[in-house]
Amino acid sequence: EAQVTQNPRYLITVTGKKLTVTCSQNMNHEYMSWYRQDPGLGLRQIYYSMNVEVTDKGDVPEGYKVSRKEKRNFPLILESPSPNQTSLYFCASSLLGRDEDGYTFGSGTRLTVV
Amino acid sequence: QKEVEQNSGPLSVPEGAIASLNCTYSDRGSQSFFWYRQYSGKSPELIMSIYSNGDKEDGRFTAQLNKASQYVSLLIRDSQPSDSATYLCAVTVGTDKLIFGTGTRLQVFP
Numbered sequence: 700e701a702q703v704t705q706n707p708r709y710l711i712t713v714t715g716k717k718l719t720v721t722c723s724q725n726m727n728h729e730y731m732s733w734y735r736q737d738p739g740l741g742l743r744q745i746y747y748s749m750n751v752e753v754t755d756k757g758d759v760p761e762g763y764k765v766s767r768k769e770k771r772n773f774p775l776i777l778e779s780p781s782p783n784q785t786s787l788y789f790c791a792s793s794l795l796g797r798d799e800d801g802y803t804f805g806s807g808t809r810l811t812v813v
Numbered sequence: 814q815k816e817v818e819q820n821s822g823p824l825s826v827p828e829g830a831i832a833s834l835n836c837t838y839s840d841r842g843s844q845s846f847f848w849y850r851q852y853s854g855k856s857p858e859l860i861m862s863i864y865s866n867g868d869k870e871d872g873r874f875t876a877q878l879n880k881a882s883q884y885v886s887l888l889i890r891d892s893q894p895s896d897s898a899t900y901l902c903a904v905t906v907g908t909d910k911l912i913f914g915t916g917t918r919l920q921v922f923p
Contacts, residue, residue, distance in 0.1 A: 732911075742857070744911075801903075804858070806855075
């Protein structure tokens with residue numbers, strides 16, 4: 700089944716404790732992206748990647764890192780999480796040049812930083 | 814000005830009625846437009862995409878695009894309680910970057 704898999708689904712952590720949220724897709728998509736979703740603010744892009752070893756900042760990159768060492772994986776790293784990073788996070792992927800397919804989203808990761 | 818604007822709602826319609834959801838965008842260069850449905854706590858799922866001015870129909874859903882007015886809408890005919898969700902309008906900016914609106918919450922009551 701074609702899908703984007705995120706882990707974990709839920710995570711509660713403490714301020715300053717490094718964490719990684721994994722994202723993997725099995726559709727051979729070049730484009731991958733991370734979003735956070737907050738009430739009243741909608742989906743905001745954190746980072747995106749057009750292909751392996753190519754990453755770029757989105758609209759809200761502060762406090763986050765990403766890497767794209769393999770085409771299928773695009774982990775989101777919070778080196779020193781803070782309470783304002785409490786949010787619902789989504790990974791998404793798409794095939795470049797196939798706009799009509801839109802994005803395929805992962806199931807989401809609800810992160811709470813205390 | 815927000816890049817993609819939607820009325821947050823809620824929009825309440827009775828079962829069987831037509832629900833009309835609207836969206837405006839600011840980038841005149843945008844070429845691709847999408848409607849996503851998101852149930853509470855779930856991930857967005859693509860309902861419709863549209864690229865040309867006019868209407869595009871898929872089952873009970875019709876997307877309408879007017880590039881001159883920078884306006885895109887979604888009509889849901891014969892609304893069902895299962896259509897109750899938040900509907901996100903998304904617009905491409907540049908190469909493959911999607912900008913999302915904050916969504917309109919639709920409530921369909923029996």
